[in-house]
Amino acid sequence: MTRITVGPFNRVEGDLEVRLDIERGRVARAEVTAPLYRGFEQILEGRPPLDALVIAPRICGICSVSQSIAAASALRQAMGVMPAPNGVLATNIAHAAENAADHLTHFYIFFMPDFARASYAAHGWHSAVAERFTATKGSAARDALPARARLLETMGVIAGKWPHSLAFQPGGTTRAIELGERIRLTAIAASFRGFLERVVFADRLENVLALSTPDELDRWREGRDGDFAHFLRLADALSLADLGRGPGLLMSFGAYHDADGARFRAGIRSRSGAIEALPVAGITEDVSHAWMRETSLDPAESRTVPDADKADAYSWCKAPRLAGQPVEVGALARQAIDGQPLISNLVTSGGSNVRTRVIARLIETAQLALSIEGWIKALRLSEPFCASSADIADGHFVGLVEAARGSLGHWLAVRSGRIERYQIIAPTSWNFSPRDAEGVAGPLEQALVGTEVGDAGARAVGIQHVVRSFDPCMVCTAH
């Protein structure tokens, strides 16, 4: 057996270190380290509760709107206010724009460049992939970055700027949209659809979303242009469906709430495929392998106290568990739990794996483009965007949202008008958690086992695919 260390791990948000025990050319055991701790929960303690709207978004530059919304949602409970319906719609539009922009950034900037690596040069498909996807040089970034920037112009209208906006308040959003601005939003949504239909899918979004079985997907991709079909062919050539098998249990907090409920419903999906209600009270955080002192397992009661010298610890990330189990979160979980036909069928037949994680993100992006169009139309321009705020009550409050990478929760305790405790569990805290007290490995640690390394050692590209298929955000992970 040999032990190898992989890091710095780039093209993720932040940095991570993976230590692998290799037996007969395959990963036998993995340990994942989040190497950065900043202490947001400690920074928030003692402050006026509304300061969370300034501090919490700055946990993460790539999912800052999600962090804002989680904080605003917890504060909304503390105030007992109902947000203005327009504010809910405007929040959904901005949130969906952020999540879709994140999916594009992941696909084009973080994930695909690994297939352009020289280690694949012997494959017949390599030269076309290298032309399109080589990091910082391929032609795809010239399409994707301007499309991303254009989509983020949504923020210029709704949120003032991105990242890090104060537009998302307990009562709604802070800028009332006028007619000209609604038209601009419509034009931005139209250019987003145009980019997806021309460059990503080479087909109408409606046709893409009508695909419901793995066979239909295979037939659809034959001879098709577009980067999605390109990925599907690569995924087959490299058997990416056999790579990076997740732990099986999936979770979603539910996303984009409006008058009709959640656009993507909340729940869990068990290994057997049963969809059940979300048991929020079953969420715990174990610190047995984190450089953290023990306080409480319950995020509503726990605090974050770093201890850099703790024995047997190997990450700044705590280990979130649901009823004691590690859980995978993200677009795949969200879509499988929502019952999206294609993703449900893919997960039923092949579980969660590198290929299906990527498919789920792009299918979700297509859905978001349509939802954004609907929410823009639903705005009622003569009505308010922000309800008045109210005094903040003492007590325990929870804000649960879905960020691009999965379930994000803020647990807020207010006492005497100040933040007494603030606990954050981010998507990658779930996916890249260390082991728990029972020694059960986190989702990535499990997904890496069995990955072929061969003679490449730490440079094995399979490791890169598995890690990046989760779209990790390491700045959120330990925060």
Added chain:
Amino acid sequence: MAGSEAMTRMLWLQGASCGGCTMSILESGASGWFDELRQSGIDLIWHPSVSEQTGDEVADLLEAIRDGRERLDLLVLEGSVARGPSLSGRFNMLAGTNRSIYHWLLDLAPLADYVVAVGSCAAYGGIPAAGVNPTDAVGLQFEGSDVGGALGSGFRSKRGLPVINVAGCAPHPGWVMESLLALTTGDLSGDGLDAVGRPTFIANHLAHHGCSRNEFYEFKASAEVMSERGCLMEHLGCRATQAVGDCNQRSWNGGGSCTKGGYACIACTSPGFESAQNYLQTAKLAGIPVGLPTDMPKAWFVALAALSKSATPRRVRVNATADHVVVPPSRSGDKRSP
């Protein structure tokens, strides 16, 4: 890399950061940031979010720079320098190298022609330095507004400049690109920086200049609750009359800005902005905002405010506390000859 000798070699590192400065800069450039860099003669030798090289390839590159085998023209840091615990830097290790970002920076910064702190974290410590500052986070050459920081007050890069602070949380992508390019063209020198290291072409403006609420400001016609159209200074915490930056003279994400978005400037370009509290409420003493425009004596402000309030046109007064325009501009000036 072909042609790389003539190009400016830029290394971008992330410390205790949220990655938001990178998210901002990725909005730059009509055909994307990578094209823009190439067209500007900058060779991005490594950036953690976008480059192909990973693992030992990166460690090899950093060692080659450290040992003088590779040239480094621009060193960019995004994120604060987490020095703790006890100056070990262990709150922020560079994975795979068994070495902290803090210690890597101590090695690399003296070897660069110019060192650029992108964002208020890298410049002054920023949000990670707030409150109890759990990780002993500082900026590269400042700790809040005190010179020092990770590299020390005496630090000068190879071209004799202190750290250039492109402050902002997150900074406008234009601030970052223009500062980098001004360095590559030799147009940014020590006297082009203000007392806390910010390029004066940005810092000689106030965030208040060009705000769409300026007419409300002039009449002290103020918004009282979020989403109203009036000036945000009197009640809702706006610090833009004291915060530097041409924020309201630029377009953010195709046309926005903080105050256009309906919320206060929280002075994110200023050292120590993270230590404020109650950001969206104006702190007042005897009914007068504590934070007045930097160069305005208080008595003047009080007298002017009283005068302008008494002279406020109805349009401005009514619209200030509405979220839509209720009273449009008078049409009397629209007369057209038939």
